[in-house]
Amino acid sequence: MRKTDSGIHFHRGFRPACVAVLLPFLAITGCAVRPAPPCQKDGITYGTTVGIFRGQWNDHYERALSYMEGECYDFALDDLKQALMQNPSDRWWARAYGMHFIDYFPHREKGLVHYLTGDYASAVEELEISVAQEPSEKALFYLGKARWRLPEVKQAGTTPRLVVHTPAGAEQTGEIWTNRHSLRISGIAEDPQYISEITISGGPAFIESSGRRVAFDEEIHLDQGRHEIEICAKNIRNRATKRRLVIHVDRSGPTITIDRLVPGIRIQGRLQDESGIAFVRTAGRTLAFQNRKQAAFSFPLESKSGTIRLIAADGQDNTTRAEIGLPTPPTARTASFIAQNDGYATDALRPAFHYAPREDETRILISGWKEKEVCFDESIHIEGRITSRYRVEILTVNSRPVSLDSGKTVFFNASVLLKPGENPVDISVTDQSGRMTTKHLYITRKIPEIYHLKHRYGFFMHPFRNSKQGDKIGYFESLFAGSVLGRNRFQMHFQDDLKKILDERDILRKFRSFFPEKRRRPDAVLSGVIYETRNGVEIAARLFDRDTSELLAIKNVYDASKNASAWNFLADRLAEKFVREFPLVCGTATRCGRRRIVVDAGSGRLKMGWPLIVYREKKPAQAEAVLNGSNMTRRTDYTTIIGNAGIDELMGRQYGAALTGGCASEIRTGDGIISR
Incomplete structure (x- = not known):
């Protein structure tokens, strides 16, 4: 030696x-690691890893998940404890080595093992740590179930506290009057035993996750009329608290019924409106009402010829106009009987002199609309006049009744909500004799240029990883793609293999209209993982900026079931999460400088770096539009894109943005802003 x-x-x-x-x-x-304890079930060996087991935290975590699939929970706990000794934090996208990342949730999985083995106190402890470190739907789901099984929770009898935000004055009555196309229902639900669900009129409200304090904010679209809305919050013990709102949507003006007309002397008539009449005005004279649903009016007339113009408004600022050409004056004796000194209003008048047409048939005259028209608004006002020898008793617009006080000459202004494409509009009148008269219009609604999908943010979608999917490869992706495209918020581009799968399943054909001819280069890349286990399905998706590789968002969803409805639910919920994370926001430019603008987005949220479109909306001239009271209905798209910008500064409730396209000298204060 x-x-x-x-x-x-x-x-x-x-x-x-x-x-x-x-x-x-x-x-x-x-340095040999201890061999994995044997775990077999139904001929399958569990406690395995894909690669060589080196004893690192990610190896122990992977092997623990395998043990859990085989229900070898003691072995799974041992591996989870070993993983936690090396890496104690739950997190998405944890770096294992090099450029290899995994979703790492040892506290959550440890809590799940405790829950499955009946140790609910330990389950709650571990799951609460997981939620505090990195919230996930799966952890919150089992935290609620574990808490519900605790003895102290079972004995407690709490019910949720539900606060619904309502406009001033609606707290006591629970009734809301509005003339808007949509309304936001928002509020807070609280319960020590966790809020598990919030519904609005029976449908689920979107909540990011269950918790002791949960906020909700839903926009609901309502047509004309009365709507009862029930908001319900439930805790994990299924105890519920409910609040009821009554929403009156009134976008139509008052009806004006003309009873008497004496040229140069007086005009008299009646008004009716469900939300209450504010005033009626003519020739500089105004009669005000305290939101009475019915009222009568009388005005002196100075002229014996020409046209009388009346305008009536209700409490929601809806208006109706009446224009009447004066007929030949009556005799002097009859005129002196009718004459009065000043305008006055009463609740009812007995007709002494009738203004009625001479025609035998009922006539419906619509102001400004031809039989077939095009417009760019989501609703229109059908303003018209009905004349009949018999009293008009019933008026409907698209089968919806219009409130009126019967008479032989009636002016109305009814609102009609439009869907994209052609919309039939039917105005039907039934008179005292029982005769029905109908007029038909066909209004085609088009979408303004700035809302077209070709101007929206786009992402490139890869197939989601799922080792257990087998012949279902592309199944979830097809559901998710359909749900995203159906919301018309993002452009979607697909990796070749995924596109082939979607084509084979005939998915893309159904959404062909959602693929503009000129699509922009994708802004981001979307990838995801499907974790399908014996206990349910968890899906995590990540959106990366294509140029900088910055992680823009991670969204996850979970369901304990794996049936068809669960997969649909997961796809819709994941799509909704991304749409809410990056909403379509409109605003205005409040200041303009050299290559920079300041943006006011109102209540909307914008993210750093998010691209914007700058546009200008020219108000249509009266000759190019239909004038309905104070509403101008656009027959032409008057929006023009004049530039692009990107958010680079957060300024409290406003945002600083650098111009990335267009001429800075052309952009002015007041120009419109919309997120890409």
């Missing part, structure tokens, strides 16, 4: 060069 300078002894004939050959073997045998 001889001794080297390093102090290591070698036997005679041993060559130091051999060390290089022996070192790997010595390293493996000297």
Whole structure:
């Protein structure tokens, strides 16, 4: 034996060069990890890993998940404890080594093992740590179920506290009057035993996750009329608290019934409106009402010829106009009987002199609309006049009754909500004799240029990873793609293999209209993972900026079921999460400088770096539009894109943005802003 300078002894004939050959073997045998305890079920071996088990935290975590699939929970707990000793934090996208990342939730999975084995107190403890470190739907789901099984929770009898935000004055009555197309229903639900669900009129409200305090904010679209809305919050013990709102949507003006008309003397009539009449005005004279649903009016007339113009408004600022050409004046004796000194209003008037048409048939005259028209608004006002020899008793617009006080000459202004494409509008009148008269219009609604999908943010979608999907590859992706496209918020581009799968499943054909001819280059890349286990399905999706590789958002969803309805639910919920994370926001430019603008987005939220479109909306001239009271209905798209910008500064409730396209000198204060 001889001794080297390093102090290591070698036997005679041993060559130091051999060390290089022996070192790997010595390293493996000297640092060998403990072999995995055997776990078999139904002929399947569990406790395995994809690669070589090196004893790192990610190896223990992967093996623990395998043990959980085989229900070898003691072995799974041992591995989870080993993983936590090396890496104690739950997190999405944890770096394992090099450029290899995994979703790592040892506290959550440990809590799930405790829940499945009946140790609910330990389950709550671990799951609460997981939620505090990195919230996930799966952790919150089982935290609620574990808490519900605790003895102290079972004995407690709490019910949720539900606060619904309502306009001023609606707290006491629970009734809201509005003339808007949509209304936001928002509020807070609180319960020590966790809020598990919030519904609005029976449909689920979107909540990010269950918790002791949950906020909700839903926009509901309502047509004309009365709507009862029930908001219900439930806790994990299924105890509920309900609030009821009655929403009256009134976008139609008052009806004006003309009873008497004496040229140069007086005009008299009646008004009716469900939300209450504010005033009626003519020739500089105004009669105000305290939101009475019915009222009568009388105005002196100075002129014996020409046109009388009346305008009536209700409490929601809806208006109706009446224009009447004066007939031949009556005799002086009749006129002196009618004449009064000043305008006055009463609740009812007995007609002494009738203004009625001579025609035998009922006539419906619509102001400004031809039989077939095009417009760019989501609703229109059908303003018209009905004349009949018999009293008009019933007026409907698209089968919806219009409130009126019967008479032979009636002016009305009814609102009609339009869907994209052609919309039939039927105005039907029934008179005192029972005869029905109908007029038909066909209004085609088009979408303004700035809302077209070709101007929206786009992402490139890869197939989601799922080792258990087998012949269902592309199944979830097709559901998710359909749900995203159906919301008309993002452009979608597909990786070739995924596009082939979607084509084979005939998915893309159904959404062909959602693929503009000129699509922009994708702004981001979307990838995801489907974790399908014996206990349910968890899906995590990540959106990366295509140029900078910055992680823009991680969204996850979970369901304990794996049936068809669960997969649909997961796809819709994941799509909704991304749409809410990056909403379509409209605003205005409040200041303009050299290559920079300041944006006021109102209540909307914008993110750093998010691209914007700058546009200008020219108000249509009266000759190019239909004038309905104070409403101008656009027959032409008057929006023009004049530039692009990107958010680079957060300024409280406003945002600073740098111009990335267009001419800075053309952009002015007041120009419109919309997120891409």
